[in-house]
Amino acid sequence: MNTKLSLTIPCASLFLALQPAPAMDFTAQGEYLGSSDCIVCHERFYELWSTSHHGKAMEAFSASLAKSLVPMKEPMMIGKEKFIVEFDSQGGILKGVSECGTEKTWRLRHSFGGRNVRYFLIPMEKGKLQVAPLAYYVHQGKWYDATASMVRDFQDGGPEDEAVHWTDRSLTFNTSCHDCHVSQLEKNYNPEDDSYTTTWKEPGINCETCHGPAEAHVKAAEEAAAQGKELTTENLKLLRFHEDLDMAQRDATCGPCHAKGQVLTRDFTPGELFFDHYDLTSYEDRDFWPDGRDLGENYTQTGWMANQCNLTKSGQLECIHCHTSSGRFRFKENPNQACLPCHEKRVDEIVAHSHHAAETGVTCVDCHMPTTAQAFMSRSDHTFRPPSPQATLEFGSPNACNLCHHNKEAIMGNYEGHRKENVEWADKHVKKWFGEDSGSTILEQGRIIQACRENEWDKLPEILAYLDNPNCDPAAAVAILRLLNNCPRPEKWPVIRKQTENKHEWVRATAAASLQYDSSYEATQALLITAGDRFRTVRIRAAGALLGRNLAGYTDAERKAYADAHEEYWNSLVIWPDRWSTHYNQGIYYDRIGDSDKSLAAYEKSMELRNDVIQPMINASMVHARSGNSTNAYEMLQRALEVEPNNAMVNFNLALLDAEFNKLDDAEKHLRASLKAEPEMPQAAYNLGVLLARKNDKEGFQWLESAATLVPENWNYTSSYLFFLQQAKRSTEAEPFLIAIIATDRAAAQAYFALAGNYEQEGRTSEALEIYKKAKFAKHLPMDAKRYASQMEQRLRSGN
Numbered sequence: 001m002n003t004k005l006s007l008t009i010p011c012a013s014l015f016l017a018l019q020p021a022p023a024m025d026f027t028a029q030g031e032y033l034g035s036s037d038c039i040v041c042h043e044r045f046y047e048l049w050s051t052s053h054h055g056k057a058m059e060a061f062s063a064s065l066a067k068s069l070v071p072m073k074e075p076m077m078i079g080k081e082k083f084i085v086e087f088d089s090q091g092g093i094l095k096g097v098s099e100c101g102t103e104k105t106w107r108l109r110h111s112f113g114g115r116n117v118r119y120f121l122i123p124m125e126k127g128k129l130q131v132a133p134l135a136y137y138v139h140q141g142k143w144y145d146a147t148a149s150m151v152r153d154f155q156d157g158g159p160e161d162e163a164v165h166w167t168d169r170s171l172t173f174n175t176s177c178h179d180c181h182v183s184q185l186e187k188n189y190n191p192e193d194d195s196y197t198t199t200w201k202e203p204g205i206n207c208e209t210c211h212g213p214a215e216a217h218v219k220a221a222e223e224a225a226a227q228g229k230e231l232t233t234e235n236l237k238l239l240r241f242h243e244d245l246d247m248a249q250r251d252a253t254c255g256p257c258h259a260k261g262q263v264l265t266r267d268f269t270p271g272e273l274f275f276d277h278y279d280l281t282s283y284e285d286r287d288f289w290p291d292g293r294d295l296g297e298n299y300t301q302t303g304w305m306a307n308q309c310n311l312t313k314s315g316q317l318e319c320i321h322c323h324t325s326s327g328r329f330r331f332k333e334n335p336n337q338a339c340l341p342c343h344e345k346r347v348d349e350i351v352a353h354s355h356h357a358a359e360t361g362v363t364c365v366d367c368h369m370p371t372t373a374q375a376f377m378s379r380s381d382h383t384f385r386p387p388s389p390q391a392t393l394e395f396g397s398p399n400a401c402n403l404c405h406h407n408k409e410a411i412m413g414n415y416e417g418h419r420k421e422n423v424e425w426a427d428k429h430v431k432k433w434f435g436e437d438s439g440s441t442i443l444e445q446g447r448i449i450q451a452c453r454e455n456e457w458d459k460l461p462e463i464l465a466y467l468d469n470p471n472c473d474p475a476a477a478v479a480i481l482r483l484l485n486n487c488p489r490p491e492k493w494p495v496i497r498k499q500t501e502n503k504h505e506w507v508r509a510t511a512a513a514s515l516q517y518d519s520s521y522e523a524t525q526a527l528l529i530t531a532g533d534r535f536r537t538v539r540i541r542a543a544g545a546l547l548g549r550n551l552a553g554y555t556d557a558e559r560k561a562y563a564d565a566h567e568e569y570w571n572s573l574v575i576w577p578d579r580w581s582t583h584y585n586q587g588i589y590y591d592r593i594g595d596s597d598k599s600l601a602a603y604e605k606s607m608e609l610r611n612d613v614i615q616p617m618i619n620a621s622m623v624h625a626r627s628g629n630s631t632n633a634y635e636m637l638q639r640a641l642e643v644e645p646n647n648a649m650v651n652f653n654l655a656l657l658d659a660e661f662n663k664l665d666d667a668e669k670h671l672r673a674s675l676k677a678e679p680e681m682p683q684a685a686y687n688l689g690v691l692l693a694r695k696n697d698k699e700g701f702q703w704l705e706s707a708a709t710l711v712p713e714n715w716n717y718t719s720s721y722l723f724f725l726q727q728a729k730r731s732t733e734a735e736p737f738l739i740a741i742i743a744t745d746r747a748a749a750q751a752y753f754a755l756a757g758n759y760e761q762e763g764r765t766s767e768a769l770e771i772y773k774k775a776k777f778a779k780h781l782p783m784d785a786k787r788y789a790s791q792m793e794q795r796l797r798s799g800n
Helices: 005-017 043-050 063-067 207-211 215-226 247-258 308-312 335-339 344-348 350-354 364-368 389-395 400-404 408-412 420-434 440-453 457-468 474-486 490-501 505-517 521-530 536-546 556-572 580-592 596-609 615-626 630-643 648-660 664-677 682-693 698-710 715-727 731-742 749-761 765-777 783-797
Strands: 058-060 076-078 081-088 091-097 103-107 110-113 117-123 129-131 134-137 142-145 182-186 199-203 261-263 278-280 371-374 377-380
Touching: 043 207, 058 199, 063 081, 063 091, 076 142, 081 134, 103 117, 182 207, 278 505, 278 536, 335 344, 335 364, 344 350, 364 400, 389 400, 389 420, 389 440, 400 420, 440 457, 440 474, 457 474, 457 490, 474 490, 474 505, 490 505, 490 521, 505 521, 505 536, 521 536, 521 556, 536 556, 580 596, 580 615, 596 615, 615 630, 615 648, 630 648, 648 664, 648 682, 664 682, 682 698, 682 715, 698 715, 698 731, 715 731, 715 749, 731 749, 749 765, 749 783, 765 783
Parallel strands: none
Antiparallel strands: 058 110, 076 081, 081 091, 091 103, 110 117, 117 129, 117 134, 134 142, 182 199, 261 278, 371 377
């Protein structure tokens, strides 16, 4: 997932010369004490912090907290159970009544959130803290179904979102959502019995989270005071957030709790960089509209990575330009000051620039950071892009104009309320004010992402050109690279390999991960270079892609770079032993290095933690099948079928095993189920076509033609269709089919040669010459095929 090797090595060697950001050494700062020890000297800062959303990211559920909430008047039905929260002298309890009348009571231990909503934690078995089924909407003082509110309103024709049960492990605090709500956490997970004895130093995000342990600092301050001296910066013994860190380091400290992505280490400390410890989700995820606007909850960081003020104004804009260290907006009284000094002219001429009268009070952030919400949690758009009503018309995404004009309900996620006539009205004004091409960059990106999501690979040249453009921002580039994993066309690889040289580490990491599926020498060479990248996330992705490759012919330095990166890669696979995905990924790892027993054991552990997730079951079935144990493979797929009876891949793999067991009726049933779920699944179409064509069933020919048309570069599909046409004495249909396949500019070389050969046999020399000429100049064909086509053309022209 570059043929110009002479360019690749010097460029990438720049990365090798740079050293990773060193971890901050906090050992000299002693132990963590807690924020209460900061009050004596920093009372004002403590007051600001303790009342902030950072300070109150988690609170004990107390009687005083209960008094700030509106009591429930009656139970609420959630699924087949009734729930009600009742307050008492200790705080409150959650009462539940099941469908059969069984009552259960849980003590509300903690509350987290508070800016828009409050979620509550209740103790469960084995030390688990579970998010309660009832949540509280602060602004309206109402209780609601927590998981139902999390359902996303996808409008892309894909599977609809569904609420999970409130006891789902994804809502177990110890497992999923702890790091950004408490400080100095010790998870203390016991894999033997899947239990926790989780502790934390302090609820909320405390002072020491960003400044490091305070013991040595407090001691130094006390000693200085006892001697009647001021504490000097040389003897501060504490990390100073502003003075000791640069802009990138400060942003990286904020990033982890405001990002939707993957944690790759458990040892991030302030002063290190984001992509040394994390990877990040981008627009490949359905939680984003194709144009990059938020649909689900994405936590800001991805949008920030597409923000041109961040990308092109390096050194001038960072998180704490607009926010205090406690998370507050610095410019609440005059929001336009946030855009100074870079956009002074726009700020001074806000009425002219915005085309809104002064008395409307419109601000820069109203248009460039519109507020929307998911699950009652509001968020502002951190891409800072201008409104684009035309993007709403094309993709359905929200736009700032119609959030204010005619459609206030869209703020809470009801984007269908963006009535077409109102959007057209807004689009007309925006184009009148800012030009017909207003928002063109947003539209171009959205169209490219949408084409990738919908597997429109006939647009691959435009997609690759967009990816290869230096103006393609990192978030868009990452999304395209990940979506290209679904593209079967080999011409993508040179452009993907080139992205391992991208100036942004996020893009390099993603390109390296994609190259797992490119076995070429050029890919291996690019990966060995990126295995020595400055950033750990890039090295980890490179090591993952190199796994299982034979590196015997490479230099000691290259093999050492891989070995070092491999160690980091393995460490990233073991940090979350309480998550099913950890063991699933370990299963993939062991399978790729050929250790079937360890792979199956890892998949089994994954299934123990989540018996409703089918990926480990599918992969385990494949390991069994490759090991010759078809019976176990079939049983594993049957387990997956019970979880997702309409899953295309499960049904397809069952069909293959059915055919192996000569259960052809069952094979046909499962193939039809696959195609019902995924009508353009070529391998299912091909196998169903073969199954039916053997019986001379006309439908079989339709499926074979469909498979070959979907993937014209697959000669096996094309040749099978031609074979069955010949068997059925329908050879006259072969010529128009081959002409159509070749016209796609994706056909296998054999398709050209088959058609040209038929023309030669029939004495149609000029037509044969034309086909050989097309093959000779076909951009997608390999060089040896082009050479053969050229030789055949010369032979015909010479009369041989």
